[in-house]
Amino acid sequence: MSFNEDYEENMIVPRRRAASEIKLLRLELIPKGKTPCEEIGSEWSSAQPAENLSPSKAALCLGIEVWAPQSVVKKRYKTLQLRYPPDQFVEKHIEWRPSAELLGNPTSRLNWFWQSGFVPLPVSKLDYKEGSLWDKQNAEPEIDSRLALKRLKQLTSSPQ
């Protein structure tokens, strides 16, 4: 059943679109069968013809970079930049793809999320150990109902 597919686009959880009419309209504009995340993914790929990121890859990339610390992000982005001629880093690209500056600065990174309507993920599949505080071992899982219940149980059993 298609329900049980492990959706890769859930790497970035699209904020549930609010039910106000304007927001509904925005959802209607998204082609049938596509999630908002896929839409953004395809916008990215057009801005990056050489790499042609698939939606899930774009999501994956975002997931990694966003949750890496300043130093790692800047380094990674520089390498990426060197691979492309400057004319391929067009304005639109900068708009859709958070720049190194943006991701490197935690405040602007969160602002970008705030405006984009995505919620950042605390988990990452990749390991970023060298010289940074971020690493896979310490990445926390998302809080889900089971973890919340476990912590609630600890709360109630510890003397107040």
Added chain:
Amino acid sequence: MSNIIIQKIISEFEKDFDTFENYLLLSTEINEFKDYLLNYRGMPFRLKESSLQVSQCAKQFTEDTMSYFINIFSKSGLFSCQNHEITNILCEVEKSVNLILYYWFGLNDRNYQFMTLIHFYNINNVSSVFLTKNNQDFSVTLTEYGIKFGLAESLHEPKCMPVSKVCALTDFYIPNNERVLFARIRTVQREICLLIDDWEHLNSVLAVDYGTKYQNLQQNNSKKSEEEFEAVSLKMNIRRDTLALWCMESFCDFQDWITVLKTKNNFNEDILSEIDATAALLLSAVQKIFLPASVSRHRYCREILSLFKKFATSRIAMNSEDLSSHLLLQVIQSSEGKDFSNLLLSFIEKKPFEWSLTFDPSSALKAFSWSYSREHHILLCLIYTISYFRKIAPNFVDNHQLSDIATTIQMPETFAIDTQHKILNFDKSDISPDLFEKLYIIAKGYLEKNFKVTKNNEELYMFVLNGLKL
């Protein structure tokens, strides 16, 4: 005694969570559900044709979830408690259960939540009495906002525990591992994003509901549409208070955590910038809470006032020169009928230039301007105006910004008068007329020097000048 039983209930709930989750996932076996989920946006809607399977599953889901909890209660020895104890225990359990429901969604799809199920099965407010004791009935009720436990006649909204309680915030009062702290800060950032997302989602669901009923009333002014509109207004008012209270409790906890972390100040640079970013994110979240008050003129209940106060106090503890938080604190104090703070006034004299406004205080002024006195409003507006001019380099203010000031001045008039709650009389000895005059001259000076009056904006300009006069 009560604590032990709560502990037992939570523990049983955890032990047998799989069973509960299976009940929640029952709907995936229904053919229509997939379609419903695709089209669901938080508002209940009817499927074109509802099969027998849906109504059978609805019945089964209702019975299963209710008896699931009743079983846990009976196993944990709840039924041998006194009535008042039962009420208290159920209140705590309700909060916990609803927090778990907040964190639950099915099939990796955030659209598939408890509320979705209630709407899909059309079982909002289905209730069952599970215990009759000394003429008092206790019941469990399934609602779109969660599960309700308690006295059968209780009309309360389902309560939910703040999310901050399960974010393991206390672990870091003594930081032992920077890597773990780094990861934890990012978890908290995510939780703030998610919580405000929920706030926006639920508020827009309310707005659509309200809007539809309002339109009905406009189109056919019947008794029925009038009653529906009244019911939805009441629902919206109560719901906004409950939601704001729930969000603000978490925001206060998060802010306290950030304040403690910040005062330690011996962290790695990367960590410090993450903490600062979290503080900024939290501020933008709190500003969202003002919106129903400043935009839709919702009057928040008392409990929310004290949470805003708590938040502002915690921010001031982190940064004593945070003028926006000082203004927020004063707004709340003014609406409680308290005196004007000398500290805030002293800012005008002591701080010559470039204050940091960590957030736009006009939303706070607007949100509570209906309740405090005219004099306090003018004083707050004067300070806001002066700080606004000082904030902007090189102090030039355009039409748009001036109209921000004008709408803030105008705000109290846009509320319907509420003599019961508005503070009409204030202690005149509190503030001298000289002070108003002094501040007015400063503000006027700024306006004359840093605003270009044209034919188009002259009216606006005069409105601001007159509005700031006592």
